Amino acid sequence: MRGNGASSGADTAPVFSCRARAKINLALHVTGQREDRYHLLDSITVFAGTGDRLSLQAAEAPSFTVYGPFASALEGGGPAQDNLVLRAITALQRASGVQLPPLAVHLEKNLPVASGIGGGSADAAAALLLAQEATGLTLPAAMLQSIALKLGADVPVCLAGQPARMSGIGEDLAPLPPLPRCGLVLVNPGVAVSTPAVFKALELRDNPPLPGMPPDFATRQDLVNWLKGTRNDLQAAAIALLPVIEDVLAALNAHPAAEFCRMSGSGATCFALCAPEAATALAEDLRVQHPGWWIAASEVEAG
Numbered sequence: 001m002r003g004n005g006a007s008s009g010a011d012t013a014p015v016f017s018c019r020a021r022a023k024i025n026l027a028l029h030v031t032g033q034r035e036d037r038y039h040l041l042d043s044i045t046v047f048a049g050t051g052d053r054l055s056l057q058a059a060e061a062p063s064f065t066v067y068g069p070f071a072s073a074l075e076g077g078g079p080a081q082d083n084l085v086l087r088a089i090t091a092l093q094r095a096s097g098v099q100l101p102p103l104a105v106h107l108e109k110n111l112p113v114a115s116g117i118g119g120g121s122a123d124a125a126a127a128l129l130l131a132q133e134a135t136g137l138t139l140p141a142a143m144l145q146s147i148a149l150k151l152g153a154d155v156p157v158c159l160a161g162q163p164a165r166m167s168g169i170g171e172d173l174a175p176l177p178p179l180p181r182c183g184l185v186l187v188n189p190g191v192a193v194s195t196p197a198v199f200k201a202l203e204l205r206d207n208p209p210l211p212g213m214p215p216d217f218a219t220r221q222d223l224v225n226w227l228k229g230t231r232n233d234l235q236a237a238a239i240a241l242l243p244v245i246e247d248v249l250a251a252l253n254a255h256p257a258a259e260f261c262r263m264s265g266s267g268a269t270c271f272a273l274c275a276p277e278a279a280t281a282l283a284e285d286l287r288v289q290h291p292g293w294w295i296a297a298s299e300v301e302a303g
């Protein structure tokens with residue numbers, strides 16, 4: 001994830017901007033629970049070509065604006081300081097001990113909120129990176145990852161921004177073998193899901209870890225075959241809380257172009273893997289059948 005310090009005018013500070021991509025858990029095993037009740041995970045996480053966009057710029061006074069299709073979903077979420085973007089900038093300032101200059105921050109909220117694709121976590125990670133770039137601060141990577149984990153279990157993987165095997169509660173990241181090109185269609189039925197509620201509804205918390213992984217996935221079929229031996233251990237609990245998730249999975253599975261379908265994270269967003277050239281048509285077909293659902297077509301990104 002890199003910003004681009006484009007100048008917005010002759011006498012204004014440069015604007016730093018980057019995407020905050022949706023995180024997809026292709027597989028998510030819950031393998032235990034710590035004493036502080038956080039769950040131990042073993043997950044394959046990748047990033048979509050779909051995401052929010054964050055921009056920031058040094059300014060005379062701090063400001064925070066949110067626009068885009070899901071901006072209103074954040075309006076009832078409490079004061080602006082509670083937004084993960086501003087919490088990330090405050091955490092960076094506290095941990096570094098450096099007084100950062102005032103920043104004008106703009107968030108284009110394209111991803112549904114509380115939807116299992118880590119939009120808030122991606123925004124927080126983008127804020128950490130852009131605030132460093134805009135202010136010239138360079139914290140050691142380990143320190144930045146520690147700030148990230150305190151913001152949320154999904155923030156470290158979003159900060160790393162690479163396909164990863166994620167374990168611990170989200171802090172242990174290992175690279176994956178190279179992945180084949182995959183089309184990726186995301187579908188959300190328009191209902192937010194509470195992550196703590198899904199974890200609380202789990203029946204089993206000590207499931208087996210991911211099976212052994214081959215040294216590479218030469219084709220999409222190899223990846224799909226391997227994923228078929230994995231699970232999302234949160235899926236049944238999320239469906240019990242929100243049965244419409246089953247309708248989303250049924251709609252995706254019924255499409256002839258869908259090669260592998262599953263829920264991401266704690267839901268309710270589900271995904272289909274397909275041929276890259278089939279993703280747009282798959283998404284279009286589903287939009288016709290379910291005009292009220294949020295549907296996005298892209299590819300799994302290599303990095």
Ligand SMILES: C[C@@](CO)(OP(=O)(O)O)[C@H](O)COP(=O)(O)OP(=O)(O)OC[C@H]1O[C@@H](n2ccc(N)nc2=O)[C@H](O)[C@@H]1O
Pocket residue numbers: 025028037038039040041043115116117118121151152153154155168169170195196199264265266267
């Ligand atoms: C489930 C996952 C899988 O990638 O994704 P999402 O559904 O959020 O996208 C993540 O672990 C979510 O990460 P994140 O959304 O950052 O979680 P946090 O804010 O740290 O935690 C929210 C709550 O979820 C529960 N939680 C979260 C992570 C974890 N490993 N164990 C947990 O038990 C705890 O109840 C915690 O209070």
Ligand SMILES: Nc1ncnc2c1ncn2[C@@H]1O[C@H](COP(=O)(O)OP(=O)(O)O)[C@@H](O)[C@H]1O
Pocket residue numbers: 074077082083084085112113114115116117118119120121123124154195265266267
């Ligand atoms: N910038 C943000 N984008 C999304 N959610 C945010 C943001 N800041 C704070 N939140 C809060 O974080 C919670 C989790 O949001 P999100 O990351 O979208 O969930 P998920 O990881 O399940 O997709 C929501 O309850 C939301 O109110």
